[in-house]
Structures are given as structure tokens and as C-alpha cells.
Amino acid sequence: MSSGRGPAQAQAARAADRLLCQVLEVLWRELPAPDRASLRLSCKSGLSLADRQIDRLWLDPGWVRAPEGAADSPCYMEWACPQSALHRPPAVPRAKQARYVAAAVSRGARPHELRLRQRPGEESAELVKFTLRLFKGLSRPGPSASAAAPSLTHLGLEAVPLNGSVLAALTACTPQLLSLRLHGYDLHRKNGVADQLSQPLGLCSRLERFSMEWAISEWARRPSESEHAGFLSLLAGLPSLRSLELRLPPPPLGSHGLAPELELEPPDGSLRGLTCLKLIHAFPEMRPSLARWLGPRPQLVVLHLLPCVLDQSQLQVISEVAGLTELVTCSLKVAPPAAQREGGGAAGSSAATSPAGPLLPSSLPLPPRLRRLGLWHVTAAVLNALALPPSLEQVHLHELRAIEYSQPAPGSDKDRIDAVVLALELLAKSGQYVGALTDREMGVRARDYRRPFKLNMNWTEPPAEIDFEWTSVIERLHLSLLAVDDYDLTSIREKMPQLEHLELQCVLLPDFTYAIGPLKLMRQLRTLVLHPGFGRTWAEWLQAAGGDSESFQAEFSDLLTGCERLTRLQLLLMDVCVYEDDDADDSSAFDEDQVEVADELADEVHDMVYAMRRDVVPRLQQEPGPRQGAEIWVHAFEQGEEFWRKEESF
Secondary structure, eight states: OHHHHHHHHHHHHHHHHHHHHHHHHHHHHHSOHHHHHHHHHHOHHHHHHHHHTOOEEEOOTTSSOOOTTGGGOTTBOTTTSOSBTTBOOOOOOHHHHHHHHHHHHHTTOOOSEEEEEOOTTOOHHHHHHHHHHHHHHHTSOOSSGGGOSOOOOEEEEESOOOOHHHHHHHHHHOTTOOEEEEEEEOSSSTTOHHHHHHHHHHHOTTOOEEEEEEOOOTTOOOOOHHHHHHHHHHHHTOTTOOEEEEEOOOOOTTOOSSOGGGOOOOOTTOOTTOSEEEEESSOSSOOTHHHHHHTTOTTOOEEEEEEEEEOHHHHHHHHTOTTOOEEEEEEEOOOOHHHHHHTTTSOOGGGOOOOSSOOOTTOBOOOTTOOEEEEEEEEHHHHHHBOOOTTOOEEEEEEEESSOTTSOOOSOHHHHHHHHHHHHHHHHHHSOBOOOOBTTTTTSOSSOOBOOEEEEOTTOOOOTTOOOGGGGGOSEEEEEOSEEEHHHHHHHHHHOTTOOEEEEOSEEESOHHHHTGGGGGOTTOOEEEEOTTTTTOHHHHHHHTTTSHHHHHHHHHHHHHHSTTOOEEEEEEEOOOOOTTOOTTOTTSOOHHHHHHHHHHHHHHHHHHHHIIIIIHHHHHHSSSTTTTOOOEEEEEEEOHHHHHHHHHO
């Protein structure tokens, strides 16, 4: 009798387990993250269910940021992603990570993505040991036949040593690899990445996406021509490759990219299936090799060339890529015919000057299906001359310039002002402007920061009739003008009630106390950046402030109090000094009297900042309102001429 009930009882138990798993799966989808953690620890079925949800392993809290929604997602290990950008959990010991991964895989976890990086101060030998344990754990068989094979399809490694044992374990663990990201490696080292990856990449016939970022250090050098050729030949042997991103170390300061004989070119007839191509610091001055990269590429839809400045002939080549929907580059310039002839039709952009005559509307072609255009900076004349296709949906732009730096300006001031007004109206009325790209997307810094829109007149006097109506689509604004007065800032306040970030890199008229008065009623303003003494008006600032830090403090205390959401006040002072090699006849050089008054202003500003931090900020943090308990940042510092040259060069 009992033997007859045994199979029935076993079947009933299995049915109950299946029902419990179904109930837990429903609960898992509905519960918030803290309750999921409790359910995971409540029973064995809950633990197995949680492990089966693991889709991505980010094994270090040092990644710049977690993907959108990662804090509430069950698809990440509990230490893989911080709960918020302001809180990063302490690093979990490597041994604990390895044990957890092995146990989770044995319970049914089959993650598809792994990201692993070397921690600061971590020894290479210890990281190799952990990596081998990790890949061994990921290769363990699961509880069912469906979870028997390794499942990694996306792999990201940063500065992880790639010796023979690691590569063997990597190859065994990633037979279905589709995406590979390698950051922090040197191509020019003996037995470098090209040699190390030749065998595993040869087995990755399904690899579709490859990203390579070279190590950036003070001793790193750019790869040579032979190293370039060997690495690109290796990539050319990947038949399924669709997306390629290469980030080289930036060229040394003051250089102009690679020498002509060191151009980065793919082998003939290779990489024809690319749909996405991103080249960062590959060749800041694009030469005829651009045509080698783009054609024939009938499937190419995404193209990033940074920090390249494309001329008209290169833009024509790009416009012939009919399927291109996204183009990101540093800027666009038009070289005069003489410069184009000297450069063979693809002259280096840094040598390109302004065109011989005015640019005509729609004279600069763009791909016919382009949907997204990203630029770091562009002149108003060039922006007005772009033949924007009807398919265009998004325009990203950080800086609009009246003229280029250190280049002859065509036309009169009125022509340049009219071009700026027309370009601003174009951005405002088209509905396509969506702000700047992030620094990471532009290859400037490894951070997801969007810079404010910058209007740079470059010492061209703006007309009085600019009423700032064009700014209705802009929430973050950087004005680089000769001067603004209280009427201009009143117009900004009235026309831009949505403004959250404002930087005034200009002379404030009639003085700063009058000029900043209208800003005290800007309710949405969160960040304000001022340049005390801009245009060598140090004495005017001191005179307006009455010559003491208490007057400074009163003005800015009223400003902070009136702007109820202002939490970041930054005062940028230019570092003024006399250099030994300064020419006495050079009007741009500083004399001893100017240095003395600039230093006096800097002392007053710093005293004001310290007093504000001590007396004003604590009071504002205690008052009811949107800033109660928030961090309020008031700071002042000097920046040398090197900073201004760097800002203008890019």
C-alpha cells in the first residue's frame, strides 16, 4: 500500500513545487527590490528563483553608472549596482564573489553579460586567480539540461591580464560571444592585445560588436603603423562584425594627430558589414582614408568621428552613405579652394580657414535619411548652410559660434550677427534641438555630463534687438559675449523661466550689482557661474562692491536667498600674472598694476566665499523649501591661460 502511494506522493510534491515556483514568479514581478531580497532569503525556491533572474554580472561597484532602472531590477547581483548615484557599496571580496557566482550558476543562473575590471591597487596575480575561478564557476552545469551550456554573450574587461590561462578559460566560457569590450590595454606592448586575442577572436565567428579602448597614461604612446595594420587585419577576419568602436590615446598636446604615413586604414574589402562605426582619436585630421572607411558600407547607419572637424569634401563623402541615420563629429568647417587644392581635396581641418564667399543655404549636404546629428561646436554660417533632411529628428550642439577662433572672419559684423540670429531661430523653431551630447559620447571625458548650450560671439558685439526669445527650448545656457546688462538679464528671466543653468562669461554692465539684480527672481535656477573681473574689469568689480568682502557677501546672499532652488554658485577668476618673456608692446600681456588689482579682487572674492559658507549656507539649509537639508555649493578658484586655450581648442 505504502509502495503504491510513493509515486503518487512524489508526483504531488513535484506539482506543489511547480505551483510554488509559479506563485513566486508572479510575486517577484510585483514586489519592489527590498521585498525581493527578503523573498530570496526566505526559502530555497526563492533563492533559486532569484538566481535564475540574474542576467548581467557587474562585479565591481566602480563602474561609472548602472543602466537605467538597475536599482529595481532583479537581473543584477546584489553588489553589482549601487542603489543610487550617491551611494556605492564597499567592494565585495573577490573570493566571496567567485563562490556566489559558482553557487548561483549551479542553481540555474545563466547570465548573458559579464563586466570585470581591475580594482585600484589590485595585484595582477590576484586578479588572474579570481578570473580563472570566475570563468570556471560560469562553466559549471546547471540543474537542468537547458542550463548546461555557458551562456555569456556579452563580455566587458578592463585592464584584466590576458595571459594564456585566462584566454583559454575565456574561450571555453564564451562559445556564443556576440559582444566584446576591452578597455585599458596597450596595443604596442610586446605580446600585445593583437597577439593575445588572435586565437580567441579566431574562434568568435559570431562576434557582432567589438569595442577597444587603449590605456591612457603619461607613458602610453600611440600605436605604430604596423601595430595598426595587424590589429585591423585581425578584426577583418570577423565575418559577423557589425559594430566597431576604437578609442586611441589622444595625441600629445600641441601635435596634430598622426603623421600622414600613420593613417588608420582598414584592409581593402574588409569590414563591409558594419552598421555602426565609432572612431575616437583615430585621426583628428581626417584625410583621404575617410573614403576607405566609409565605402562601400551600404549597411552603415551610425558614424562617430571624434574629435574630427570635417570639411566640405569630407561631408560630401559622408552624405553619399545613403543609409546613415546618426552622425556625430566635433565640428564642420569649409576650407577655401586654395586650401583644398593643397590638401588634395581632403585638407586637414585645423588648417581650413573661412570660405572665400558666403555660404548658401542648403549648400552643405547631409545623408538623406539622417535622423540624429551631434556636434560639439559650429559657426552660425555653417549651421545655416546645412541641408537638413526632412528625416532629421534630433540636433545635439554644445556651442554656437559667431566666428572661428584664430581665423579670418568673412563679412561684416552685421552679417555675422544676422547669421547667429538666423541659426538661433532655426534651433528654436525646428523643434529638433535637444541639448548637447554627453562628454562620454563626445570622447571628452568618461562621464555622463551634458554641457549647457553656449552662445559664443567671439568678441563680436551682439545687437540690441536680440530679445532671447529663441531660448524657449534651452534649460542650460552659457553666454560668451562682450557684455550684458541688467536689461539683457531681465529679458532672459522673462523669456526663460525654465532656465536651470546659467553661465555669464562676459562683462556685466553697468556693474555686477545692477546686472545680477534680475537674476534674484529666477525660481528655477539651480546653477550660476560668473566670471568676476572678466574683460579686465577687476577695478570696476572692487569699486561696485565698496572694496570689502561684506558688500560682496550682501549681494550674493540676496542672490542665493531670492533663487530658492540655487544650490551651486561658482565664481571663476582668471589667474593673472606677468611672464618673463612677455613683450612690453603686447597689448594682451599683463602689467604689475593689473596683477595687483586682480589679486586684490581674488582675495575679496575668496573672503566672501568663506563667509558665505560659514554664515549663509547653513541658514538656507535649515529654512523650509526645496533646499532644506540639501548640499549648497559655493566656490571660487583661479584658472590659468592654459585652461582658456584648452577650452577654445576643442
